[in-house]
Amino acid sequence: MTNAKRIAILATDGYEQSELMDPRETLKKAGYDVDVISLKSGQIRGWKGKDWGDSVDVDVELSKASAKDYAALVLPGGVINPDKLRMEQAAVAFIKEFDQAGKPLAAICHGPWLLAEAGAAKGREMTSWASIRTDLENAGAKWKDAEVVVDGHVITSRKPDDIPAFTQAVIKAVGKA
Structure with a gap:
């Protein structure tokens, strides 16, 4: 399938379960191929409520992934997931590739931390989980x-309740790209 129908989800252990699983399922139902990309092969484990949740298979190891192979990138939140990823140079570089290419770049909840780390927040209007508002504003975003x-090509949402609107915005953006 062409890259116009492929969407990447970048995550690691501690992703907010609903923020990975629900968009992935909706995007697949909409006809997209969706790859979960992570720092390691095998599986990564989600966070659900106040404890560890389900695991998901990693489709592509980050070291083998390229933005040119995808139409869009989705960044689920959770506190653990983006905090781990923003410390990984390869993850930040992968996000920058999407931003520099002007491809849809979508982050929910704490996921926008990664946009700040990648320099994609500066000068943009954004939303997020309320606790990282100051981080985004300090990175140059208007919250x-x-x-x-x-x-533009950056899509952000606040929390799991926003997943339907978030996912529809991704679908719309990929359709325009």
Whole structure:
């Protein structure tokens, strides 16, 4: 399948389970191939509520992934997942590839931390989990409390309740790209 129908989800252990699983399922139902990309092969484990959740298979190891192979990138939140990924140079570089190419770049909950780390927040209107508002503003973003904010090719949402609007914004953006 062409890269116009492939979407990447970058995550590691500690991703917010609903923020990976629900968009992945909706995107697949919409006809997209969706690859879970992570720092390691095998499986990564989600976070659900106040404890570890289900695991998901990693489709592509980050060291073998390239933005040119995908139409868009989705960054699920959770506190652990983006905090681990923003410390990984390869993950930040992968996000920068999407940003520099102007491809849809979507982050939910704490996922926008990664956009700040990659320099993709500066000058953009964004939303996120409320606790990282100051981090985004310090990175140059204009923070807004809304279920989904689209600023150019960057799409952000606040929390699991926003997943339907978030995923529809991704589908719309990929359709325009």
